[in-house]
Amino acid sequence: MAVYYGVKKVLEKGQRIGVATEMMHFVKNTEVLVGIVRGSKYAVAVDLTSEKEYRAFYRACARGNWRDFDLYRLSREQIAECPDEGRVLIRDLDSATSAR
Numbered sequence: 001m002a003v004y005y006g007v008k009k010v011l012e013k014g015q016r017i018g019v020a021t022e023m024m025h026f027v028k029n030t031e032v033l034v035g036i037v038r039g040s041k042y043a044v045a046v047d048l049t050s051e052k053e054y055r056a057f058y059r060a061c062a063r064g065n066w067r068d069f070d071l072y073r074l075s076r077e078q079i080a081e082c083p084d085e086g087r088v089l090i091r092d093l094d095s096a097t098s099a100r
Contacts, residue, residue, distance in 0.1 A: 003047040007093060009082035010034050010045040014072030020061070024054045025071055032079045037061070037069040042087040047079075 017025055020035060027033045027049065035048045035057060048054040048071070060066055074082070 002053055004084040005034060005045040005047065005079060005082040006085035007036060007043055007045040007088040008085070010036060010072055010074065010079075013078045013082060014074045017071040017073055020054075020058060020069045020071050022058065024048075024051055024058075027073050030076055032074050032076060034072045034074060034079070035069040036072065036093075038067045038090060038093070039065075040067065040090070042089055043093045044087055045082070045084075 014034060017033075025033060031049075032047055033049045033054070035046050035054075037044050037046055037057060046053070046057065048057060057066070057069065061068060
């Protein structure tokens with residue numbers, strides 16, 4: 001079962017790795033790999049540290065269920081400060097990322 005985090009907090013605290021590709025990006029044991037997954041209307045931040053979760057979201061994106069997703073790296077301490085806040089509208093996500 002997927003674990004979700006606060007999108008805006010992940011954007012604020014995380015280190016962007018880049019756009020997700022078929023080849024999974026692995027992180028250290030002290031870190032968490034988070035995907036900011038975008039749909040047509042909203043985005044979510046999901047823990048993709050597990051290869052099973054990464055592949056499931058990548059396949060869903062390839063099928064068109066999601067538009068795309070960017071990867072972020074956060075320490076376990078940082079991710080503890082990013083509680084799930086639910087979905088974020090794309091327009092709010094776009095304004096949050098342009099403010100960075």
